Amino acid sequence: MGPVRTKFFEFTQDEVDYLTKADPQLGSAMARLGKIERVIIPDLFAALIHAIVGQLISAKAAATVWERMQNRLGEISAHNLARQTIDEIQACGLTMKKANCIHAISSSIAEGAFLLEEVRDLSDREVIQKLTQLHGVGTWTAEMLLINCLERRDVVSWGDIAIRRGMMKLYGLDSITKEQFEKYRHRYSPLGSIASIYLWEISFA
Structure with a gap:
């Protein structure tokens, strides 16, 4: 990959x-x-994880962590990240809180408990309501997904x-x-x- x-x-x-x-x-x-030319990530899961990585840190710091995650962990998919330990995720340069969130969200999506793909058919407001049910995802993170993945206007x-x-x-x-x-x-x-x-x-x- x-x-x-x-x-x-x-x-x-x-x-x-x-x-x-x-x-x-x-x-x-x-x-x-x-x-x-604003770079966006069309894959919903990868875009969600990218937005969580970017919470409260500079774009430059986020880019470093994001690159490290791809190099060390491999494919940014729910199944792959759910298989990693929280420590392995954190070792990419994340806080323990973010590593916990990423692991929990990945597991929830991999197990089918949270149906991420459903957000494609929802209104902006509904997307925010659905995504903020996930632990560690607030309005800002959901709004970043609306722009940086779904290209909402x-x-x-x-x-x-x-x-x-x-x-x-x-x-x-x-x-x-x-x-x-x-x-x-x-x-x-x-x-x-x-x-x-x-x-x-x-x-x-």
């Missing part, structure tokens, strides 16, 4: 044009940055520090309230995910 398959989040110039009309400030930033995560920082940089704010955030999120709708892809980039620029 090679590394986890990835692809780019697909969006069109028409969608960029729509957002530019809805929010000219975002539009000029998008024009300046050009087309952004309208996700802007309040729980994502980089998204909030991107908004603050874009609009010249020193801080951002939930109310301001919701105003922008509403403005981007129904293409919030594409706005998010650019806000991440702005945040790190």
Whole structure:
């Protein structure tokens, strides 16, 4: 088995044009940055584990752990990870809490107790409700799966520090309230995910 398959989040110039009309400030930033190729993971299980790995750590640290997991543990599948010990998972550079979560989730999916593939047919809200039943999966993790696996169009995560920082940089704010955030999120709708892809980039620029 090679590394986890990835692809780019697909969006069109028409969608960029729509957002530019809805929010000219975002539009000029998008024009300046050009087309952004956001790497996503089409496999639901691998994308879920990738999101758990990325909780509360930098993207760079997450990438290191993710690569190590693939090299040491092999295939990122529920059956394979359920077969590993918690210590083997943790040795890839994870906290014991995350290693426990990953092992428990892998076992639950491998045994058929949790039917992960069902989320493909659910609405965004239902996906979040279903995934947050899993121990160690909160709203942010579920929202990352909506964007970084399912390519859902309208996700802007309040729980994502980089998204909030991107908004603050874009609009010249020193801080951002939930109310301001919701105003922008509403403005981007129904293409919030594409706005998010650019806000991440702005945040790190």
